[in-house]
Amino acid sequence: MTSQIPESYDESEHVIYGALLSGLPNSTESIKDPSEGSAVLDIIDFFFNLDVTHCGATLFILTKRLPAETYIYDLVSKLKKYHAHVTLVVSNNSFGGSSSEQMYRLASETNGLCIFTEDDWIQESPFWLPSIWPSYLVYSVNAVVIKSGTVALPIFNSPLVGYYYICMTLQDHGFLDTFRMVHLTWSDAGSLIISGSFEETVESHIDFGNTTYTQKGPYTLDAIPYDMTLQYEFLGETTEVLQIRIYSEK
Template sequence: MFLVSSTTTATTKIPTTRIATQNFEKTSTSPEEMTATSSTSIKTTYTPGDTSCLSTDCSRTLLYAYSNDLSPEAVLNSWRAFENISSWFSWYGSVRFDIENMDMKFHTNKFVVNSTILKDMPNPNQGFKNTSIGSNVFDVIEKFFSSTEAPVCGSTILILLKRYPNETDISRLVSLIRYHHAMLHVMISVLPSGGTQSKTMYRLASKTNGLGAFELDDKFSKNSGTLTGRWIGIHGGGYNMSLDYSYSGSDLQNLQIRIYGPT
């Protein structure tokens, strides 16, 4: 399900202190000012060290991020549902979050990634013990875009969320993802292990051209509702549409576009 929002336009700039220059980019000029649609206006400034993100110049990277609170079966079955997309990416990253020390790893071989994930299964002894503690999934996104090991421009992030974050302000991450021409997809458990903000990651996905769904853990990798475990396959075809719409009033309006596969 795609979510298109009509809202106010704010000029947003990403500070270079939070974005690492990629060795894969050959741009020497400073980026032009970027305009992002956001419900919150933020003001930062570029410095001469910033580098424009040109997604066509870099190999695409897939990051598979999963909560430590999930079962090993949910993590493995979901990853196996995405294994057929290997030809679409040149780099693969994986990370287990909702633990104190995340270890994000990158490979160029999908089979090595399989082994890495198998060796980094959820471990309840390493997780957060209190349900009031929110997920550190925001840190996953920040850490990924600070990486210099793999090209992050034009990347795709797949997140399996069991614990909800406590944060509600997503303006920084929306700008960060858009700046890197990346896409965020998230599967959200309807039975959270902690945290308070159930809609935060769904909103983040919808504002960055991604897909989001609420589902039972064991259904993450199976056909269900408007989103399936193989929804990444939507990239395999071309979709074009033209919409004319109008409304009155100052309230934010959401336009939902549902795309269904064969049934």
């Protein structure tokens, strides 16, 4: 997952880190019942009632408790209406609801990201994710895959010459149990010559444990259309939905 970070990242990091430290949760208000569901979906909905800028907002949420509620359609509509994105970092050892599917689906349907990781890695996750970088989402695809094969993704129309970061989930659920390999390639549209690629395997990902996410870059791309192809390998017979996002620095 090693890559360079945008130069203006440090400023964003300090601002957000300071905001987090100034609003830490009160431990006396913690939920005592481990089976009680999270209010994370209500919190996202509440954001759109606040007197703040909604258009283009990015919501960055760390959670160790799953919601019991499964209805997300109104939230999907609000996020799409304001072109807002949600990034969810979910503990693999979460309490509360029985399924993380609705959170992953919420991110998938609104150009967001939802990753799962160990508790020890949650504090590191902001450094991997573009949510707090000065970056711009320019490509968003959810690839539906099963077992092994190759799939042609929608063309990426690179808007300008510059640096790009590619972010991708490796599974649509917690604990890295079915992922084996992904290999993403891109080439000038209509050309058979590969312009660039990256590969992530279960072996190369070992330092990140059960984190279901990888991020690569920066890659220098031209302002042209690129054909995108994903080769993949997973265990079992279950369909996986992989969130693939490309961000530019400008």
